[in-house]
Amino acid sequence: MEYLQHAFDLQRQDLLVPSADQRRAWLSQLWSAIDAHQEALVEALQKDLGKPREEVLLHEVFPVKNEIRFARKHLRGWMAPQRTPTPLTMLGTKSFIQHQPKGHVLVVAPWNFPMMLALRPLVCALAAGNKVLVKPSEHTPHTAEWIAKVVEHALPPEVAKVVLGGAEESAFLTRLPFQHICFTGGTGIGRKVMHAAADNLASVTLELGGKSPTIVDASVHVKDAAKRLAWGKFLNSGQVCISPDYLLVEDAIADELVHEFVTQIRSMYGASPEDQLSCVQRSRMVNDHHFKRVIGLIEDALAQGARVVTGGTWDASTKRIAPTVLEGVTLDMAIMQEEIFGPVLPVIRWTSEEDLKRVLEANPHPLAMYLFSKDTGKVARWMAQFPSGTTAVNEVILQVAQPELPFGGIQTSGIGRTGGYAGFQEFSNPRTVVAQRSRFNILPLTFPPFTSFTSKLIAAVLRWL
Incomplete structure (x- = not known):
């Protein structure tokens, strides 16, 4: 050394x-x-x-x-x-x-x-x-x-x-x-x-980092939300500290959003999982250890009842994993207990804000949170209720690119x-500097020895406060 x-x-x-x-x-x-x-x-x-x-x-x-x-x-x-x-x-x-x-x-x-x-x-x-x-x-x-x-x-x-x-x-x-x-x-x-x-x-x-959630309610423009999520999730094959880690979608539009999300994956990366594996528009996993860790999360989820909507295939020789969407995911699965950091998106449906609270409190203090809704009151309520280091509304990832904004996490x-x-x-x-620029100020009036005038002056200052 x-x-x-x-x-x-x-x-x-x-x-x-x-x-x-x-x-x-x-x-x-x-x-x-x-x-x-x-x-x-x-x-x-x-x-x-x-x-x-x-x-x-x-x-x-x-x-x-x-x-x-x-x-x-x-x-x-x-x-x-x-x-x-x-x-x-x-x-x-x-x-x-x-x-x-x-x-x-x-x-x-x-x-x-x-x-x-x-x-x-x-x-x-x-x-x-x-x-x-x-x-x-x-x-x-x-x-x-x-x-x-x-x-x-x-x-x-x-x-x-x-x-x-x-x-x-x-x-x-x-x-x-x-x-x-x-x-x-x-x-x-x-x-x-x-x-x-x-x-x-x-x-x-x-x-x-951490598990950065995405919340989508029924008011959104489905195609626009799906396109942004597909880009943000699979950028660098999900190896992004602020990547959308899992999706919480309101049940009323869940089928439509998931279908459109798969459509966007195919549009960006290839018509089939096999095409997506060979697509040069995406990065690969950084090494064998990380590749095997992400595959292990998929296999554990499937063994416990999750199901593949799209993807679920990989190539160990190239360390590439096809963009994968999982439904039927539960909080006790390993994939919901650690940051995924890979091209896998678990989808959880919600019908009430109690559902959201239950999931988000299991993985508190994320680096990023993504909120998709046209209801500004609802967005404000979610932001007040669920802390995060950064937040993007009806957008993903871009908060890190704004040089006027501070970037970082919490806890x-x-x-x-x-x-x-x-x-x-x-x-x-930050150095604090106080410079005396005049011989005439009130501070010397409070120096010892203390007199009745000193006491009156202090009392007057306290009343002024």
Whole structure:
């Protein structure tokens, strides 16, 4: 682990706060390096995940470049001192908030969007003025090597460096005294990261996922809802932290919606499960372990009485699973007790909001929740009743693409927020500053020795409150 320690020590040598010009230059250099190596990224992700070129450009390159563009545009304003009002009791002072870098940041990235989820936090951390070590996932080795090459070309190692390795290296890194750790992955590992960070009193950003529900009521436009759900569910073959994990559909339109959902699957990915298995418009499972885990969830559900509406076929040689829809699913099945993270959609019918409550309370605090309804009052009631990190109404996935919005989970689905100004804040410490600008203020009137005038003044202030 010597090279990890060396990379860490190199970045600790100089923690001076960089100027806005320096930070913007770093971001521009990163943009240029991504541009120069874009085709190599497409090739790497096709090797690692079988991602089609269009998905690489739309869901890996675009979010990172959009983050860079947004940060460069707004960085000077974010860095400027933020004045706050001065209360009457503090006349003669001025107060403001100044964002200072947390200092030294570790980014531990996952494999499902390996470029985007490594470089997007890097952009936020650099915008905030930090030094950054990035640890990509070992499960996408070609993309990890691409990330290392791009960052090396764009930035000096004392500013940002990529280190490669597996779980042992990740565990070693999280024990080092960083000021902040940003981790994206499973809840179990997230707890270990938070425990390691606690030993150094480091702050954390944890994006952990969970079972993100989709609720559909009878008021929706069925074809539109089905098309959006089919795209969102099978994007990256369901290997998305905010993928619709299961569908709760009002019984009155369940048959129609499921039929239309299957129609949309066939339109997007092929007329039969066999065609869908060979379709190059979808990614494959990342590795044999994950492939077998998802197959195990399907087989367990079928053994307990669930039935296949479409799909239910797979090819172990290519690690591909046909888009699969299951009905007759119950909460005691394994598929309803863990995040699926694959191209399988369980469908549960509901007739009352008590039905919804029973299912949603079994899997609380998701990273995302999707609500399809034309009834704005009902949507507001659902949002008040069922917490989630993010919510999209009559839409899926797009909440992560809005740079003006913070992105993150709650409790078991995550801690902290990234993206845009929220990302800048996440990797900064807000410094409180109060500056005396006048010799004349009321504070000295409260200094000892206390007199009857002091008592009257304090009483007057308390009455004024």
